[in-house]
Amino acid sequence: MLRGLSLRLAEGQALQLLWPNGAGKTSLLRAVAGLIPVEDGQLLWRGNRIEDDRAAFCADLAFLGHDLALKGDLTAAENLHFSVSLRRRLAGGEIKAALDEVGLGTRADALVRQMSAGQQRRVALARLGLWGARLWLLDEPAANLDAAGQAVVVAALARHLAAGGCALISTHQPLDLSASVNRLWRDPKEAA
Amino acid sequence: MIEFLSMSGYAAYVWPSVGLGIALLLLNIHWARRLHGQAKSEARRRLAAGREA
Amino acid sequence: MSVTASSWHAAAQILRRDLTLAFRRPGEWLQPVAFFFIVTLLFPLALDPELSHLRRLAPAALWVAAMLSSVLAIDFLFREDGRDGTLEQFALSGQSFAWLLLAKTAAHWVLTGVPLALAAPFAAIALGAPADAIPGVLASLLLGSVSLSLIGAIGAGLTLGLRRGGALLSLLVLPLAVPTLIFGARATELSIHGESMAGPMYLLAALSVFGVTVAPLAAAAAVRISLE
Amino acid sequence: MNWAWFHRFGSPPYFYSVAGKIIPWLAWPAGLLIVAGLWGGIVMAPPDYQQSDAARIMYVHVPAAYVALMSYTVMAIAATVGLIWRMKVAHAAAAACAPIGASFAAVCLLTGMLWGQPMWGTYWAWDPRLVSVLVLFFFFLGYIGLRGAIDDVSRADRTSAVLAIVGFVNVPIIHFSVIWWNSIHQGPSLIRKGGPAMPASMWVPLVLVIFGFTFYFYAVMLMRTRAEVLRRDRGGSWVRDIVAPQEPLP
Numbered sequence: 122m123l124r125g126l127s128l129r130l131a132e133g134q135a136l137q138l139l140w141p142n143g144a145g146k147t148s149l150l151r152a153v154a155g156l157i158p159v160e161d162g163q164l165l166w167r168g169n170r171i172e173d174d175r176a177a178f179c180a181d182l183a184f185l186g187h188d189l190a191l192k193g194d195l196t197a198a199e200n201l202h203f204s205v206s207l208r209r210r211l212a213g214g215e216i217k218a219a220l221d222e223v224g225l226g227t228r229a230d231a232l233v234r235q236m237s238a239g240q241q242r243r244v245a246l247a248r249l250g251l252w253g254a255r256l257w258l259l260d261e262p263a264a265n266l267d268a269a270g271q272a273v274v275v276a277a278l279a280r281h282l283a284a285g286g287c288a289l290i291s292t293h294q295p296l297d298l299s300a301s302v303n304r305l306w307r308d309p310k311e312a313a
Numbered sequence: 314m315i316e317f318l319s320m321s322g323y324a325a326y327v328w329p330s331v332g333l334g335i336a337l338l339l340l341n342i343h344w345a346r347r348l349h350g351q352a353k354s355e356a357r358r359r360l361a362a363g364r365e366a
Numbered sequence: 367m368s369v370t371a372s373s374w375h376a377a378a379q380i381l382r383r384d385l386t387l388a389f390r391r392p393g394e395w396l397q398p399v400a401f402f403f404i405v406t407l408l409f410p411l412a413l414d415p416e417l418s419h420l421r422r423l424a425p426a427a428l429w430v431a432a433m434l435s436s437v438l439a440i441d442f443l444f445r446e447d448g449r450d451g452t453l454e455q456f457a458l459s460g461q462s463f464a465w466l467l468l469a470k471t472a473a474h475w476v477l478t479g480v481p482l483a484l485a486a487p488f489a490a491i492a493l494g495a496p497a498d499a500i501p502g503v504l505a506s507l508l509l510g511s512v513s514l515s516l517i518g519a520i521g522a523g524l525t526l527g528l529r530r531g532g533a534l535l536s537l538l539v540l541p542l543a544v545p546t547l548i549f550g551a552r553a554t555e556l557s558i559h560g561e562s563m564a565g566p567m568y569l570l571a572a573l574s575v576f577g578v579t580v581a582p583l584a585a586a587a588a589v590r591i592s593l594e
Numbered sequence: 595m596n597w598a599w600f601h602r603f604g605s606p607p608y609f610y611s612v613a614g615k616i617i618p619w620l621a622w623p624a625g626l627l628i629v630a631g632l633w634g635g636i637v638m639a640p641p642d643y644q645q646s647d648a649a650r651i652m653y654v655h656v657p658a659a660y661v662a663l664m665s666y667t668v669m670a671i672a673a674t675v676g677l678i679w680r681m682k683v684a685h686a687a688a689a690a691c692a693p694i695g696a697s698f699a700a701v702c703l704l705t706g707m708l709w710g711q712p713m714w715g716t717y718w719a720w721d722p723r724l725v726s727v728l729v730l731f732f733f734f735l736g737y738i739g740l741r742g743a744i745d746d747v748s749r750a751d752r753t754s755a756v757l758a759i760v761g762f763v764n765v766p767i768i769h770f771s772v773i774w775w776n777s778i779h780q781g782p783s784l785i786r787k788g789g790p791a792m793p794a795s796m797w798v799p800l801v802l803v804i805f806g807f808t809f810y811f812y813a814v815m816l817m818r819t820r821a822e823v824l825r826r827d828r829g830g831s832w833v834r835d836i837v838a839p840q841e842p843l844p
Contacts, residue, residue, distance in 0.1 A: 154458055157594050179460035188451025194390045195383070206379040207459040207466075209372070317637070320647035326712050327650050330705040331636065334654035337701045338628070338810060341694055345817035352825035356837045359828050524757055528743050537736045538757065541729045542764050545771035552775070569774075573767075580763065588756045591749055 123149055126162075130256075135278060135288040146291035147187070150258045153289065154184045166256070180208070183254035185262060189245040193234030197225060197244045200233055205251045219247040223273050238265040246277055257281060257288040376461050377469035384473035395477040398439040399485050405431035406489040417494035424493035425554040429547055431489070432482055432507060433514065437539050439478040440518030441531045443470065444589060448526050454593060464586035468578070471519040471585075479511030495558045502557020509570045510550035516577035517542045523588035546573055604681045606823045607832035613816045620813035627806030634799030642796070651709040653800060657807040658702040659723075662730060665695030665811060669737075670762035673755035683823060685751035688758060689741060690818030694811060696734035702727050722776040726769045733761045747826060 123145045130136060138146050151157045153164060155171065155178070164171045171178045191200050201216045220229050223243040233241055242265055249257060257278075263271050278288060320327040388395050409427040410420055420427075447453045447470070456466045486507045487500040495503065521539035525531035553566040602608050635653035642649035669691035676684035706724050707717040718724075737754055744750035792800075827833050 151594075156454060156457065176460045179458050182458060184454070184458050186451055186454060188449070188454065190451035190455045192383070192387060192450070192452075194387050199383075199386070203379055203383045204455060207376045207455070207461060210375065320650070321641060323646065323648040323712055326648055326708045327636075330651040330654050330708045331632070333701050333704055333708075334632075334658065337658070337697055341697060341810075341814045342817075344693070345814050345821065348818055349821035349824070352821045352828070353837050356824060356828040356833045360834055360838060363829075520756075520760055524740060524753055525743075527749060527753070534736070534739045534743055537732065537739055541732045541736065541768070542760070544729060544768050545764075548771045548775040569771075576767075580760070584756055584760045588753055591752045591756070594749065 123152075130287040130289065132285045132287060133282050135282055135290060138289070138291040140291070140293075142293050146293070147260055150184070150260050150289060150291055151186070154182060154258055155179075181255040182258065183249050183252045183256070184258045185245055185249060186260050189241060191233045191241055191244060194232060196230050196232055197236070197247075198229040200244060201248055201251060204248050208252060211251075215251060216247075219251050220244075222250065222277070223247045224269070239267060239270050242266055243270060243273060246273060250277060250280070255286050257286065257290075259288060259290045261292060262290060263292060373461050373465050376459070376466060377472075380466060380469040381473045381476070384470065385476065388477050394442065395439070395481065398435040398478050399481045401438055402431050402435040402482055402485055403489060405434060407492060409493065419494075421494035421558060424490055424495050424558060425551040427493060428486055428490060428503070428507070428554055429510070429551040432486070432511065432550075433540065433543055433547060434536075435482065436478060436511065436514040436518055437521075437536045440474070440515070440522050440539065441525075441535055443474050443519060443522040444526050444585075445522070445531075448589070448592065453589060457590065457593060463590065464582035467519065467523070467585050467589065468582040471515055471582070474519075475512060475515040479515050480508070482511055483507035490554075490558070496560070498560060499558045502563055503554055506550055506553035506557065506563065506567065506570070509567060509574060510546050510553075512574040513546045513570065513577045514543060516574070516581035517546070519585045520581050520588065523585035523592070526589055527592035546570065549573065604679070604683055606683060606827050606830070609683045610820055610823055610832075610836070613820050617813050617816050620809045620816070624806050624809035624813055627802050627809065629806075631799045631802030631804075631806055634802065635796070639796045639799055640793070645713055648709065648712045649796075651705050653803050655702060655705040655709060656800060657803045658698045658705065659727060660804055661807045661811050662695050662699035662702055662727060664808065665691045665698065665815070666730060666733065666762065666765065668815070669695065670758045673758035677752060677755045677759075682751070682826065683819070685755065686822035686826065687815065687819045688755060689751070689822055690815050692734050692737045692741070694814055694818070696731060696738065698811075699727055699731040699734060703731065720776065722769070722772040725772045725776075726765075729768050729772075730765065733765075737761070 126149070128136065138149070140146050148157060152159050155164075155175065166178045166181065169177075190204065192203075195203070197220060198216050201219065202211060205211055205216075217226065217229060220226050223246050225240060225243050225247065228236065228240065233244060236244070242262075246262065249259075262274050266274065278290075281288060318324060318328075406427050409423060413419065413423065444453060444467075447456075457463050459466070483504055487495075487503050490499060490503045491497065518539055520542070521535050522531070524538060525535045528534070549566040549569045553563040553570060556563040556566065603612070632653055636650050639650070641647045669688045672684045672688035672691065675681055676688060703724065706721075706727075710719055710721075711717050737757055740757055741750050741754045744753055824833060824836070
């Protein structure tokens with residue numbers, strides 16, 4: 122359980138949580154997303170309390186958790202189509218472009234079940250860009266990724282921040298995001 | 314007295330019912346007290362463990 | 367629960383996706399139908415196979431088998447989506463959570479309730495029902511399985527956080543389904559006797575409408591708790 | 595209206611001490627009423643002119659049915675309060691109601707069977723009221739099962755609260771559908787309706803037992819709730835003062 126935390130993110134800012142394992146990184150991200158109730162304290166988004174208009178907050182939110190929410194029996198393109206369609210209508214070619222960006226352009230019609238863990242994570246990363254959300258909450262975004270895959274994460278983040286988005290990222294392994302991340306938080310007891 | 318106990322031939326049904334009712338009342342008290350006792354002893358055990366640590 | 371054009375779009379996507387998945391793995395939704403057949407066909411073996419006797423029993427056999435196979439199937443309703451994080455994304459999609467779960471329940475009904483209703487006339491004939499009763503049997507199970515799916519959705523939501531729903535799920539769901547059983551079996555019985563089944567059918571419809579309004583909210587509350 | 599008392603009850607130590615003081619005030623009247631009622635019903639009241647002395651089973655059967663229904667109602671209300679105001683004490687009270695209600699429903703069913711054999715000639719008739727109590731009994735079992743299956747206390751509380759509320763909404767539907775079902779294919783020979791209005795010497799003891807059982811239910815419910823509150827807060831500092839008041843702190 123986390124207590125006495127306070128943090129603030131501005132446009133174009135990304136905060137990387139480098140807390141030790143078990144310090145509550147995942148809980149913090151899930152609480153910000155609204156999946157866990159906050160017992161005492163409040164969450165503001167664009168100056169408004171989140172619980173006053175959850176739908177508006179959710180529209181601005183992209184959450185990537187431990188579970189990727191991908192179906193093994195659907196292709197990469199079908200998975201993306203489904204998860205984006207829950208939020209908005211897609212234009213033609215958007216999915217292809219997003220898969221190209223994460224280096225999976227040729228695998229669009231492969232079943233996710235037949236992909237490696239790293240490729241599956243790339244599919245989930247492609248979804249982030251398609252959602253068009255302002256706030257990214259990424260829980261271990263680079264798990265199972267090799268150097269090339271990590272470069273994909275860094276590039277996606279850089280694009281997101283340059284477009285005025287912000288991000289809260291938890292990583293326990295030393296992932297160098299310094300190209301895009303501008304704030305680090307190493308210990309939950311430090312104020313941020 | 315025997316006439317009363319025989320319940321005009323329905324003794325086999327009336328007295329077990331009364332017995333069930335009384336057993337129900339006693340058992341519920343017993344269970345509640347046992348639950349309380351268990352909660353107390355568990356709290357005590359925790360307290361003792363906390364002091365040793 | 368506010369329903370807008372984009373919620374209809376999202377619901378249609380859920381239906382489409384669940385149907386696609388089901389057609390890629392047909393075993394999952396064929397099993398409850400096979401189970402339904404086996405249970406109904408066990409009755410003649412346990413009883414005497416005299417058709418006039420079986421006919422008296424047919425509504426009971428059909429409905430008990432339908433309820434059991436619907437409980438068997440309902441355990442899958444949210445389990446996989448809960449495990450792979452899809453339900454989390456539902457909760458964060460900005461759409462009404464209860465509405466999305468209702469769409470999932472509708473897909474589940476198409477995949478289990480409809481096949482069950484289509485299978486029921488065959489089982490009914492095997493149990494001695496006249497051919498004239500086929501539309502009535504079909505209609506009563508089609509309508510009754512709607513409320514079975516909705517009640518099941520509540521049970522599936524409540525047991526989602528558990529490692530196995532199993533026996534507990536049936537203990538939770540079956541008492542709630544008593545009214546459906548009563549009216550459904552009565553409708554089937556009337557149709558087998560060639561009488562008007564309007565009365566119990568209205569009541570089944572009322573149960574379904576009530577279920578549509580209440581069940582998604584209860585299921586959404588239960589699923590949200592298990593997502594924490 | 596001042597709601598401070600309501601919020602104070604949400605605090606476990608306050609509830610624990612106040613409930614401890616209330617219980618004797620419920621238990622003594624309960625005991626007196628039950629003894630007086632049973633004495634009046636089983637010893638003093640005249641035998642029923644139709645059912646003779648078998649009607650005396652009523653003095654256990656009817657109050658048990660009443661308490662079973664009441665404990666389900668109290669459970670659903672407590673669950674709602676717990677869910678809306680996030681009140682742990684209310685969840686503990688809901689948890690306390692289920693086993694009590696289940697035991698009363700079971701006794702109601704068993705005494706109903708003992709009454710049925712001499713009166714109807716069979717231990718079990720598909721009487722709509724009996725069937726409703728049977729379903730109620732299964733609800734209690736399902737509630738207890740669900741609660742037991744979830745390890746995390748807070749999640750168990752809220753999940754089972756949803757079940758209690760859903761079940762409560764359904765109880766009247768089940769009751770009326772069972773009556774309807776009974777009217778379409780139950781032979782008329784088994785169940786005799788009502789009979790003549792009872793003389794006062796018969797209904798007064800019944801009312802006494804019902805009141806006695808009601809007081810008894812609240813007393814036992816509070817006892818269980820206290821135990822439950824203690825168990826949940828076993829690490830809390832107020833618990834230390836209760837379980838080991840004399841020991842000085844190290």
